[in-house]
Amino acid sequence: MLFDLWGFDASLALGLPVRSSGYVWLAVAGLLALTLVVQDLIQRMRAASPGGGRSVLFGFLLLIAPLASQTLVFRLSAVSGLPLPGESGAAPPALFSVLGALPWLLAGGAAGVTEAALLGLVTGFVRAGFVTHSLLTPVHTALVAALVARVLRQNYVEWSGRAMRSPLLTSLSAGVLLAILGSVERAFYAGGSGYDALEYGISWLLPGMLASVLELGSAGVICEALRTVVPSAWIHPRRLTRAPYSRSLAARLLTAFAGVGLVAGAVLLLGNWLLAQSAARDLVESQMEQTASVVGGGIPFFIQSGRSFAQEAAQSFTSQRDAGVPDGEALGAVLRQVPYFSR
Numbered sequence: 289m290l291f292d293l294w295g296f297d298a299s300l301a302l303g304l305p306v307r308s309s310g311y312v313w314l315a316v317a318g319l320l321a322l323t324l325v326v327q328d329l330i331q332r333m334r335a336a337s338p339g340g341g342r343s344v345l346f347g348f349l350l351l352i353a354p355l356a357s358q359t360l361v362f363r364l365s366a367v368s369g370l371p372l373p374g375e376s377g378a379a380p381p382a383l384f385s386v387l388g389a390l391p392w393l394l395a396g397g398a399a400g401v402t403e404a405a406l407l408g409l410v411t412g413f414v415r416a417g418f419v420t421h422s423l424l425t426p427v428h429t430a431l432v433a434a435l436v437a438r439v440l441r442q443n444y445v446e447w448s449g450r451a452m453r454s455p456l457l458t459s460l461s462a463g464v465l466l467a468i469l470g471s472v473e474r475a476f477y478a479g480g481s482g483y484d485a486l487e488y489g490i491s492w493l494l495p496g497m498l499a500s501v502l503e504l505g506s507a508g509v510i511c512e513a514l515r516t517v518v519p520s521a522w523i524h525p526r527r528l529t530r531a532p533y534s535r536s537l538a539a540r541l542l543t544a545f546a547g548v549g550l551v552a553g554a555v556l557l558l559g560n561w562l563l564a565q566s567a568a569r570d571l572v573e574s575q576m577e578q579t580a581s582v583v584g585g586g587i588p589f590f591i592q593s594g595r596s597f598a599q600e601a602a603q604s605f606t607s608q609r610d611a612g613v614p615d616g617e618a619l620g621a622v623l624r625q626v627p628y629f630s631r
Contacts, residue, residue, distance in 0.1 A: 290365055295358030295385065300417045303477070305424065307485065310476030317427045317469075321405055324434040328401035342399040346407075349391040349399075353407050356387040357414040364499060369492035373480035382495040383419070384503035389459070392429070393507045396437030397455055397515065397522050408433025420470075422477055428469040436462045443525035446534055453525075455515060459508030460501055467497035 305311060363383045371379040392411055396404035411433075412426030419425075436459070439452050451457050475489030515522040533543040608618035 290363040290381075292361040292363065293359070295361040295383075296418055298418045301421045302416055302423055303421050305422075305476045306479050307476050310424065313472065313476060314424055314427060317424070317431050321427060321431040321434050324431075324438060325402050325405050328434075328438075332400070332402075342403065346395060346399050346403045349395050349403070349407055350410065353391040353410045354414045356391055357385055357411045358388075358418060360386040362386070362502070364495070367495045367498055369474075369495050370488050373478050373484040373488055382492075382499040384499040386503070386506045388415070389462075389504045389507040390510055392433040393436060393455060393459060393504070393511055394514070396433060397440045397511055401434050401437040401441070404437035405430045405434040420473070422473055424469075424473040424476065428466065428473060432462050432466050432469070435465070441523050441525070443528050444531040445528040446531055449528075449531055455511035456505070456508035459504040459511070463501035463504035464497055466504070467493060467500040470496045470500065 305314065361383055362385075363381045365381045367382045368379045369382075371377060388411065392404045392407035395407050409426050409430040412429030415429070416422050416425035439458050440455065442449060442452060444450075444452070471489040471493040473489075474492050475485045478485035478488040511522075533539050604621070605618050608621060613621070
C-alpha cells in the first residue's frame with residue numbers, strides 16, 4: 289500500500305465511451321439522477337422550508353469537494369484487475385481517498401438530496417479528470433450520492449429504517465453499489481470483443497469494491513461521529529411511518545422471500561465464479577507444467593551429447609598430437625568428424 293498526500297499528479301483528461309451502448313447507459317444513469325433531484329425540489333417547494341443554513345453548508349462543501357476528492361490517497365499496490373484489452377504491461381492499482389466521499393455524504397445527511405447530487409457530480413468530475421478519465425464517473429457518483437441522501441432521509445420506523453439512517457451502514461452499501469457501477473463503466477470503455485470487455489469489467493469488481501468500501505466507510509465513520517456529537521446538524525425525520533414492505537403480511541412475506549432469494553443467488557453466483565476461476569487457474573497451470581516438461585525433457589539429452597562429443601574430441605586431439613600432427617591440423621581433423629563441420 290502506497291500513500292500520497294496529493295492526488296493531482298496525473299494529466300487532466302476526459303474520454304467518451306468506446307462502445308455505443310455506453311451512451312445509452314450514460315443517458316439512463318443521468319436521467320435517474322435527475323429524477324431524484326427533481327423529486328427533491330418538488331418536495332421542498334411543497335414543504336416551503338427555509339434553507340439558509342443549508343446554503344452556507346453547501347457552499348463550504350462545494351469549495352472543499354474538489355480538493356477532498358484527491359487528498360490523502362491510498363494506492364492498493366497488491367490489488368488490481370486486468371489491463372485494458374489490447375494493452376500490455378501491468379494494470380494500475382486500485383486507489384481511494386480518505387476524504388473523497390465526505391462532502392457529498394455529509395451533504396446527504398445535513399443538507400439535502402439536490403446538494404448531495406451536485407457535490408457528487410463535482411467530486412466525480414475531479415475523479416474522472418485525474419483518475420478514471422471517464423465521463424460516466426461523475427454521473428455514477430451523482431446518482432449514488434442522490435440515492436444515499438434519499439435513504440438517509442427516509443422516515444421508516446422499523447429496524448431496517450433505523451439502520452438505513454445510519455451513515456456508516458449506508459455508506460458501506462453505497463460503496464458496493466459504486467463498485468458495481470465502476471465495473472460497468474470500465475466495460476463500456478474497453479475495446480476488443482464483448483467478452484474481453486466483460487472480463488475486463490468483472491476483473492475490477494472486487495478491487496474496486498475494496499477501494500470504494502474503504503473510501504465511503506471512512507467518510508461514514510466521520511459522519512457517524514458528527515451525527516453522535518452534533519445531532520442537531522444531522523437530519524432527523526419529524527414523523528415516522530411504517531415502511532411499505534411491512535404494512536401487510538403479504539408484503540412482509542414477499543420481501544422476506546425476495547431478500548433471501550437475492551442473497552442466495554448472489555452467494556451462489558459468487559461461489560460459482562470463484563470455483564470456475566480456481567478450476568481455470570489449475571487447468572492453465574497443469575498445461576504449462578506439461579508443456580515445460582515436454583520442452584525441457586530433451587535438455588539432458590543435449591547436455592549428455594555435448595559432454596560425450598567433448599570427451600571424444602579431447603581424446604582424438606590428444607592421440608593425434610602424440611603422433612606428431614600439428615595442433616591446427618589435429619583440431620581441424622577433430623572438427624571434421626562432426627557432420628555439421630564436414631559439410
